[in-house]
Each structure stands twice: as structure tokens, then as C-alpha cells.
Amino acid sequence: MKASVKFSPPGTGTEYVAPDATVTVKIAAVHTGGMYELFEIDAPRGPAGPPHKEAWSKAFYVLQGRILVQADDSAYDLGPGSSITIPAGTTNTFTVLTPAAKFLAISLTDSMGRFFADLDKAPAGDFEALRVVIARHGVTINGEMP
Secondary structure, eight states: OOOOOOOOOTTOSEEEEETTEEEEEEEOGGGTTTSEEEEEEEEEEEEOSOSEEOSSOEEEEEEESOEEEEETTEEEEEOTTOEEEEOTTOOEEEEEEEEEEEEEEEEESSHHHHHHHHHHHSOTTOHHHHHHHHHHTTOEETTBOO
């Protein structure tokens, strides 16, 4: 697939609602020839999903607020201007320490975008549907398939 120029003005992009955040696609894989994606994550105070592993690498760059990222056996306190890379297969999660946080998530390939799009379609509160989505995308929770 050929890469193309994509301009995303403030306040635009496809929004997906995840159980723990609102995810806005700022640059989709279709615009990068499938090489990477860029998301804006808006998350409220509290923990995100349980510790999990994905088959894709990702990086976070904090814009506002503070998040505590757990990656394998280490914890990282990230504030505005901080970043972290999380290789594929690393057990990870995050907790928002401030009333809210906004950060960028960058992912290689189109895997993360497909996951968020699929997750957005799962009925709210339907844990069985959530388990099906998680399994379909090869995400493992605490090292085991859900």
C-alpha cells in the first residue's frame, strides 16, 4: 500500500471508545503504507486495562497529566514531555495519576488501530464480547489468553 500525505487539524480524527479511554486516530496506517499509526489517548484518573501483552510494539508520549506505566517488572512515572517505548510481547498497563491525562500512542503496523476499531464495536459492559475481541487480536492478559 502506498503512503500518502495526511493532515489532521486539531479536534479531528476517528474516535474509538475503549473501556478505559477515548482513542482518536490522528494518522492511520493507510496513510503510512502500513508502517505506523498515531493515536491521541484521553484517559480519566485510575487504572486502565489489566496487565496485558500485545503482538505490536508501541510508544507513549505524554502531553498533559501524569501516567504510571508498568512494563514487565518496572514502573515508570511519566509527565508532560516524557516518553516510553514498549516492545511487542512486554506485559504492560498504565494508571492515570492526575484527574485526566492526554498522551500520544504510536504503533508499528496497523494492528493497534484494528484492535481499537474492533473494541469500539463491542457492546459496553459485555465482557464476553470484550474477551472475543481481545482473543481475536492476540492480546493476552497476565500472560494467558482471556
